[in-house]
Amino acid sequence: MGASEALTDPSSLxxxxxxxxxxxxxxxxxRNALASVQxxxxxxxxxxxxxxxxxxxxxxxxxxxGMSLWDHKPHVMDSLMDLIISLAAxxxxxxxxxxxxxxxxxxxxxxxxxxxWQGRVIxxxxxxxxxxxxxxxxxSLLVPLAPSRLLPMLAHQLPKINKKxxxxxxxxxxxxxxxxxxxxxxxxxxxxxxxMERLRDLDLEIDWDDILQDDSNRGMFDMELEDAMNxxxxxxVGSLNQDTSGGKIESLDKLMVTCxxxxxxxxxxxxxxxxxxxxxxxxxxxxLNTYKSKVSQFLxxxxxxxxxxxxxxxxxxxxxxxxxxxxxxxxTRQVSLSPLWMSAVAYLASYLARGKxxxxxxxxxxxxxxxxxxxxxxxxxxxxxxxxxxxxxxSGCQAIMYVLCFRMRSILDVPRFRSELIPLESIxxxxxxxxxxxxxxxxxxxLRQAKAGGLFVVSxxxxxxxxxxSELSRAFGGCERLDTFFPFDPCLLKxxxxxxxxxxxYWSMVRPTYDKDDDEEDDDDAEIIVNGDExxxxxxxxxxxxxxxxMSITPKHSFKNNMERERLMKMPSMIxxxxxxxxL
Amino acid sequence: xxxxxxTNAELLVYIxxxxxxxxxxxxxxxxxxxxxxxxxxxxxxxxxxDVTVKSKGAKILAGLNPYFGVKVEASLLLFNPKPNSLVxxxxxxxxxETIHVIVLGFSAAVVTDIDIxxxxxYRMRNGEDCFVSSSHKRHVxxxxxxxxxxxxxxxxxxxxxxxxxxPANTGCVKWLEKQSxxxxxxxxxxxxxxxxx
Numbered sequence: 001m002g003a004s005e006a007l008t009d010p011s012s013l014x015x016x017x018x019x020x021x022x023x024x025x026x027x028x029x030x031r032n033a034l035a036s037v038q039x040x041x042x043x044x045x046x047x048x049x050x051x052x053x054x055x056x057x058x059x060x061x062x063x064x065x066g067m068s069l070w071d072h073k074p075h076v077m078d079s080l081m082d083l084i085i086s087l088a089a090x091x092x093x094x095x096x097x098x099x100x101x102x103x104x105x106x107x108x109x110x111x112x113x114x115x116x117w118q119g120r121v122i123x124x125x126x127x128x129x130x131x132x133x134x135x136x137x138x139x140s141l142l143v144p145l146a147p148s149r150l151l152p153m154l155a156h157q158l159p160k161i162n163k164k165x166x167x168x169x170x171x172x173x174x175x176x177x178x179x180x181x182x183x184x185x186x187x188x189x190x191x192x193x194x195x196m197e198r199l200r201d202l203d204l205e206i207d208w209d210d211i212l213q214d215d216s217n218r219g220m221f222d223m224e225l226e227d228a229m230n231x232x233x234x235x236x237v238g239s240l241n242q243d244t245s246g247g248k249i250e251s252l253d254k255l256m257v258t259c260x261x262x263x264x265x266x267x268x269x270x271x272x273x274x275x276x277x278x279x280x281x282x283x284x285x286x287x288l289n290t291y292k293s294k295v296s297q298f299l300x301x302x303x304x305x306x307x308x309x310x311x312x313x314x315x316x317x318x319x320x321x322x323x324x325x326x327x328x329x330x331x332t333r334q335v336s337l338s339p340l341w342m343s344a345v346a347y348l349a350s351y352l353a354r355g356k357x358x359x360x361x362x363x364x365x366x367x368x369x370x371x372x373x374x375x376x377x378x379x380x381x382x383x384x385x386x387x388x389x390x391x392x393x394x395s396g397c398q399a400i401m402y403v404l405c406f407r408m409r410s411i412l413d414v415p416r417f418r419s420e421l422i423p424l425e426s427i428x429x430x431x432x433x434x435x436x437x438x439x440x441x442x443x444x445x446x447l448r449q450a451k452a453g454g455l456f457v458v459s460x461x462x463x464x465x466x467x468x469x470s471e472l473s474r475a476f477g478g479c480e481r482l483d484t485f486f487p488f489d490p491c492l493l494k495x496x497x498x499x500x501x502x503x504x505x506y507w508s509m510v511r512p513t514y515d516k517d518d519d520e521e522d523d524d525d526a527e528i529i530v531n532g533d534e535x536x537x538x539x540x541x542x543x544x545x546x547x548x549x550x551m552s553i554t555p556k557h558s559f560k561n562n563m564e565r566e567r568l569m570k571m572p573s574m575i576x577x578x579x580x581x582x583x584l
Numbered sequence: 585x586x587x588x589x590x591t592n593a594e595l596l597v598y599i600x601x602x603x604x605x606x607x608x609x610x611x612x613x614x615x616x617x618x619x620x621x622x623x624x625x626x627x628x629x630x631x632x633x634d635v636t637v638k639s640k641g642a643k644i645l646a647g648l649n650p651y652f653g654v655k656v657e658a659s660l661l662l663f664n665p666k667p668n669s670l671v672x673x674x675x676x677x678x679x680x681e682t683i684h685v686i687v688l689g690f691s692a693a694v695v696t697d698i699d700i701x702x703x704x705x706y707r708m709r710n711g712e713d714c715f716v717s718s719s720h721k722r723h724v725x726x727x728x729x730x731x732x733x734x735x736x737x738x739x740x741x742x743x744x745x746x747x748x749x750x751p752a753n754t755g756c757v758k759w760l761e762k763q764s765x766x767x768x769x770x771x772x773x774x775x776x777x778x779x780x781x
Contacts, residue, residue, distance in 0.1 A: 047681050050696035089677075089684055090694050092744030142677055142684045143692040145620065145743055 035076060042079035049086040054093050061094070065101045069128045070109050077127060081135045089142040098139065099150050103157050105132045106174040107167050133177060140183055147186040154178075154187075155194050161202055161248070168198065169254045176262040179275075189278040195259065196282035199296040202252045208294055208492070249493065252295060256496040260302050267306045276311045279303055280318060288322075288343050291480050297347070297487050298500055301355070305503035308357040316358075316366055319348040324373060326392055338478045342395050343485070345370075349399035350488035353406035356503045360410045363403065364417040370400050375423045378430045387437050387476035394476040397427065397434035398483065401446040406505060408449045408513050418455075425456040437472040439483050445512075453513030585672045587665035587735070589628065593658050594638075598651040611635055611656055620690060622740035628662030629743060631688070663688065665735040665745060672732045672757055675725060678713040680706045685731050685747065693745035695733055700749045723759045730757040 045052070045064070054061065064087075069077045088098035105128055115121045140146045154175060159167045172195055178184055179191045263279075266272045279300065287297050304312040322344035348370075352363050374396045387394060404411065404421075411417045428435055435443050450456060477483030490506065491497040603610035615633050622629050635658045642652040665671050665687075673687035683700070685693040697706075704715040704725065717723035725731060732754050733747035749755065 050698065089692060090682060092739035092742035095742050144686060144690045
């Protein structure tokens with residue numbers, strides 16, 4: 001061993017005074033000798049683990065557990081890891097300490113975090129983390145119950161949301177690496193729960209209102225923010241550049257990308273299907289009942305886009321099941337006043353509308369089931385006229401209409417799908433009056449397309465009727481404003497969005513049944529306004545005002561009356577969060 | 585293998601009112617939460633259970649949440665290796681100082697070199713670590729061998745067994761069984777010889 005060599009061959013040490021050796025070489029020799037002593041000590045300890053007593057050798061033990069791989073060279077790391085594995089496997093008393101010590105390495109020291117761009121540091125990170133993961137796996141092989149003890153510790157050591165550091169990102173990277181290993185077979189579900197919870201917490205911490213200036217004049221179906229982002233220009237609104245959230249946006253963005261990468265590697269290894277179940281469970285527990293998250297839900301979107309036939313279909317079906325089982329109590333933790341199924345149907349609608357990878361047949365089949373459910377409700381409903389009493393019905397109708405706003409043309413192109421929508425007319429004409437109660441902007445767009453597409457003939461009275469009333473929609477939406485909840489509105493984070501945008505349907509990409517100008521080309525806003533106005537001039541007179549309101553981005557309309565102003569102020573654009581101030 | 589026992593128990597399981605729709609599932613859930621943990625009352629680690637609901641009625645507890653208690657009869661498989669009992673497990677790792685064994689797939693057992701009898705010497709054969717008996721060349725302990733060991737102590741919290749290979753009846757299970765079979769044959773032959781004679 002190194003130590004004994006150094007001692008038996010004193011020449012290397014005694015060459016201090018020799019003029020042939022320079023000072024640096026001497027220092028190097030002494031250093032090597034000391035390092036090899038340390039190494040030898042660790043190796044010797046590995047061999048005598050059985051003789052270590054937890055009480056008598058407390059100092060040695062605390063010294064060992066206090067060591068950090070980050071400070072050492074690879075060969076010392078190896079010896080230390082061997083020692084830790086021996087300690088963990090040989091006696092139950094040290095198992096927890098060993099596991100804790102290993103998990104601590106998931107958080108690199110500050111000097112590593114500050115220099116993550118340096119090659120040398122990256123190499124050291126690779127050395128350390130590969131050994132830590134290797135040790136964890138070996139311990140779990142020798143002590144089968146180790147993973148179940150490991151998981152609570154992982155949760156405990158998960159770093160709190162820290163403004164400056166991106167420590168959370170590195171920790172989550174390691175968690176996901178564990179998920180990929182044999183430990184993940186046992187604890188994968190819990191790992192996803194931890195990650196999802198952290199994503200959600202970070203998401204909620206960010207004040208999205210603050211970051212983006214409100215453009216209250218913008219309607220829901222107007223040019224979306226993402227079109228500007230995709231052009232790479234300066235964002236028309238304030239500043240995702242000016243990061244007032246103190247690094248949290250960047251952290252969240254990086255976390256999302258880390259998760260995306262992990263999902264992609266799961267897909268490459270063919271385990272996405274298996275992972276998806278656990279992913280959905282954690283989504284259901286943490287995200288589905290949270291209405292203010294803007295970004296975290298895209299994890300599901302991305303997973304579905306990777307594997308549309310399996311995961312994509314499963315996601316929609318599971319959401320639909322939650323909605324359809326609304327009369328049965330669900331065991332999931334409910335933290336809000338609104339029922340879970342309302343959120344589920346909002347997710348379903350947004351998903352069906354935005355998922356580019358979803359085959360139209362699937363969208364049609366989902367729509368059919370929604371239509372059938374609403375039709376059934378119509379038959380058996382009671383006479384209560386309050387919107388709150390019929391939330392199921394209104395949210396279902398609004399979901400159908402929202403999806404059709406995006407998919408009307410493709411659905412109507414196929415006669416079979418078109419015929420499945422026949423009950424829709426009677427549903428919308430029902431005494432419960434969904435066209436009055438559902439969100440006006442959605443209803444308006446839907447009716448416009450329905451008329452143009454010849455889906456059914458809507459009596460003109462509807463178009464002229466005062467659709468600007470939003471009190472009714474607010475009533476059915478509840479205090480969490482689930483009537484304005486469109487969870488898959490464009491993702492606001494740059495790197496995450498670049499992963500999503502290829503599979504995402506932006507409103508500008510939609511070809512509605514009426515003629516929308518320049519829908520594919522990117523262009524000046526002014527032209528859209530002008531052309532839009534001219535077009536609508538040719539159409540029904542009564543439509544003019546309405547069309548003006550819809551198509552303009554700059555405030556060409558006037559705040560004619562209080563109700564319109566109210567509607568516009570409360571536009572369900574993605575910029576505004578879904579909860580109104582009066583809520584919890 | 586010693587240390588395993590099957591017991592019958594009469595239990596009273598308290599269930600939350602929301603679970604009254606499916607009592608059996610709730611009961612199984614309650615009992616499952618005790619699996620692979622040492623329970624003082626049962627005096628052992630619960631490995632498996634089988635329940636039947638005994639009573640039709642149940643007593644409702646007074647209190648904020650009206651839990652109700654269902655009487656069940658359960659047969660429980662318990663594991664409690666007492667000191668000096670014998671257990672068997674598969675060797676997963678051998679080093680000059682230790683032999684690591686996994687018992688019943690969940691319990692880690694370790695035999696350290698001080699508890700290995702003189703007979704066994706550590707050797708490296710074909711790149712594989714193993715312990716070979718000096719008196720019986722065929723008696724080899726290597727990774728994958730089923731090992732019978734004597735329990736020195738059992739740590740209930742982590743299900744860790746400290747074992748010993750000192751007694752003569754410990755070692756590779758296959759070899760030991762073969763030995764005892766041969767001994768039986770020899771006995772029978774002896775007996776026959778004595779009878780004839």
